[in-house]
Amino acid sequence: MVTWFAGLFYLxxxxxxxxxxxxxxxxxxxxxxxxxxxxxxxxxxxVLTVVFGTWLWLGYGFSGDWLYAKLVLVSVLIFxxxxxxxxxxxxxxxxxxxxxxxxxxxxxxxxLILFVVVMLVVIKPDVTALVTESFR
Numbered sequence: 001m002v003t004w005f006a007g008l009f010y011l012x013x014x015x016x017x018x019x020x021x022x023x024x025x026x027x028x029x030x031x032x033x034x035x036x037x038x039x040x041x042x043x044x045x046x047v048l049t050v051v052f053g054t055w056l057w058l059g060y061g062f063s064g065d066w067l068y069a070k071l072v073l074v075s076v077l078i079f080x081x082x083x084x085x086x087x088x089x090x091x092x093x094x095x096x097x098x099x100x101x102x103x104x105x106x107x108x109x110x111x112l113i114l115f116v117v118v119m120l121v122v123i124k125p126d127v128t129a130l131v132t133e134s135f136r
Contacts, residue, residue, distance in 0.1 A: 001049045005114065007042030008077065011084050012107035018091055019100040031092055038088045046081050050074075066124045073117050080110060 011034060018030035053074070057067070090096050098106075 001045070001053075003041055004045030004049050004081075005110070007037055007045060008081065008084070008110040009107070011037050011042065011088075012103055012110075015087055015091070015098075015103040016100045016107065019096060019098065019103055027094075034088045034091060038085055042081065042084070046078065050078070064124060065126055066120045070117055070120045073113050073120075077110065077113055080113075 014030060014034050014037065018027070018034065021027050021030060087096070087098075
């Protein structure tokens, strides 16, 4: 999980620098770094995280609304991972359409998700009660 999250934090930062890069050798260097990070570190880390997370869930029988909220957030992170892959491909094909400011904001998203996931795991709130009370 640590390698996956390290990649989720670092790859968008590479996008920031790549979007600012103006020389061809730098562009080629960023393409290599992004490709190796995404395919060599992040994707295997994501697959292992999902496999071992599922194994823990089914093996130990964790349950509760907090777990389902966490699973939804992990699904969002899997989509974010996929979306990062789209940007890797866009940069590879010299088809990037976003500036460095976009990627700076894009870089903050997994931090917010990680914070909420950690809070769900540590506190284990009754999510149904929280949602029900907020609508009263």
